[in-house]
Every structure is written in structure tokens, then in C-alpha cells.
Amino acid sequence: MHLSAPAIILSMRQHGEHGAIVRALTPDDGVQPGYVRGGRSRALRPVLQPGNLVQGNWRARTDAQLPALTIELTHSRAPLFAEPLPAAAIAWLTTLTVSTLPEAQPYPRLHAGLAAALDAIEAAPVARRWATLVARYELLLLAELGFGLALDACVATGVTDDLAWVSPRSGGAVSRAAAYGHEPRLLPLPAFLRDGGEAPDWPALFAALAITRHFLDRDLLRDRAADLLAARDRLGGLLARAAA
Structure with missing residues (x-):
């Protein structure tokens, strides 16, 4: 070899x-x-x-x-480890990747996504910009490993507009009308996670990170969740400080 x-x-x-x-x-x-x-x-x-x-x-x-x-x-990228927030982001992304991917299986989209996220952490002075790519990478990782979320249509009605929530059980989007009365059981769906576009505001970013954290915990990390999610929660805490 x-x-x-x-x-x-x-x-x-x-x-x-x-x-x-x-x-x-x-x-x-x-x-x-x-x-x-x-x-x-x-x-x-x-x-x-x-x-x-x-x-x-x-x-x-x-x-x-x-x-x-x-x-x-x-x-x-060693100099970035002198700063707590970039260091926590790099540690989380690399730990998540090595802990979930099988060895010797090609994942070119994940390689490109991880490289883009790391480049953004290094280049962007504002954490809100690169944290968007953290959420997108987590979403891509779920999809590449067979646990993709269906965010293009309402899981209950099939409509494709006014999608405002995500079902924590099915991983499908839910329209505002279909969600009426059930909102406390659902996860808010920020528009950027579905449609792309510019870097979102902090509330939308934290909503996206809440979605990906839920499905990473449920579908990928399982018995390793406590140890691995400690690194994710540390990153979340540092981002919350940056947003304050």
C-alpha cells in the first residue's frame, strides 16, 4: 500500500x-x-x-x-490555538469528523466542507460568519452518513413555502400552518439553513446549531455523545459570549 x-x-x-x-x-x-x-x-x-x-x-x-x-x-493553523474561540471550533470539527467517519471511505464533499470551514475560521474576524459554516458542515456530515434532514418541503402537507420548523423526530421541515399548536415540540428552522444566503443573525445561527446538535446526538454520536458533545457545548458557550 x-x-x-x-x-x-x-x-x-x-x-x-x-x-x-x-x-x-x-x-x-x-x-x-x-x-x-x-x-x-x-x-x-x-x-x-x-x-x-x-x-x-x-x-x-x-x-x-x-x-x-x-x-x-x-x-x-497552530497560531489559531492561542485564541479560545477558534481553537474550540477547530477542535470540535476535527474531533467530530474523526469520531464519525469510517476509515478509507471517500467523502470528497466532506473534505471540501471541512476545508472551507477551517479556512473561514482562519480568515473571518467575526465569529458569526464562520460559525455559519460550522452549522452547514454538521448538516452535510449528517447527510453524507445517511441521516440527512428533509428541509425542502413540509413533512405533514408537502407544501414548500413558509417552512418555519423542524420535527425533532422525523428531521423534516414543518410549515407554519401545519405546526400551529405544536410549536413547543418543534425546533425553529432558520431560513438560511434551507435557502443559503448571507451570514444570519445570532438567533438564527443558534437555532441552526440547536438543530444539528439534536440530530448529531440522536443519530451519530450515541454512546459517545457525552464526551464528544462536551466539546460542542464548549464551543456553543464561547459563541454565546461572542454574541453577548
Whole structure:
């Protein structure tokens, strides 16, 4: 097995006295694990920071063997970890990705979506702008893994206009008329999550994040929800401070 590809570092776990097991997301070959010799060294630890862009080379003699991985840094996002809000966002996105995607399965749309979200975190001075991409990435992840939400028509009536709510059971949109009297049981649907457009205001953004959190918890994270959602809730708390 020999694979050479650009990749986004997702996780690094110490292995042995000096090495590290690294998982990275490639555009065409999905999540790829590898053993990095000397990965715990002072020189390599900053390179293996989650969110960094690298050129990776994986080599193994058999498919059953953990590949040896050599890495060349192409772009570092390590300076962002000096700021709590960007650091929390990058940690959540990379942790969510590595915890839910099966290895060696191609997810080119997710690679593109994660890259776009990380680029926005790095480039946008206003958290409200890049947090929109966090919500969109979570929605895309659900869809790519078979748990997509149906937001284009009312699940009760089939109408396609005045969609204002999401059913927490079906994941389908609900029109304002069909929701009448049942609003406390439903999740508010912000228009941007369905229609796109400019960055929403904070209430709409938090409504979107509430939707994706609910379905991530229910459909993907399951037994791992408590540990993983702690990172998501930390990010939510920091965003709430930024909005205040």
C-alpha cells in the first residue's frame, strides 16, 4: 500500500515512547491512519496539530498493517490555538469528523466542507460568519452518513413555502400552518439553513446549531455523545459570549 495525498490532520495519539498514530482526512481516500515515527518530538508536535494541512505519504507492506506515515507541513493553523474561540471550533470539527467517519471511505464533499470551514475560521474576524459554516458542515456530515434532514418541503402537507420548523423526530421541515399548536415540540428552522444566503443573525445561527446538535446526538454520536458533545457545548458557550 502506498498513498500520497494532501490531507487535513484530524487527530494525533501518542504511541510508544516516541511515536504517534495520526489520522488525517484526504480528498479522495477518506480518513487514513498512520504511524509517525518521532511524532512526539518537539519538531513534529506542531506539525501534527489538528486542522493543519499536510502532504502525507502512507506506506505499508500489507493491507492489515498500520502504514508508516511521513508528513510535510503545507499550511499551519497552530497560531489559531492561542485564541479560545477558534481553537474550540477547530477542535470540535476535527474531533467530530474523526469520531464519525469510517476509515478509507471517500467523502470528497466532506473534505471540501471541512476545508472551507477551517479556512473561514482562519480568515473571518467575526465569529458569526464562520460559525455559519460550522452549522452547514454538521448538516452535510449528517447527510453524507445517511441521516440527512428533509428541509425542502413540509413533512405533514408537502407544501414548500413558509417552512418555519423542524420535527425533532422525523428531521423534516414543518410549515407554519401545519405546526400551529405544536410549536413547543418543534425546533425553529432558520431560513438560511434551507435557502443559503448571507451570514444570519445570532438567533438564527443558534437555532441552526440547536438543530444539528439534536440530530448529531440522536443519530451519530450515541454512546459517545457525552464526551464528544462536551466539546460542542464548549464551543456553543464561547459563541454565546461572542454574541453577548
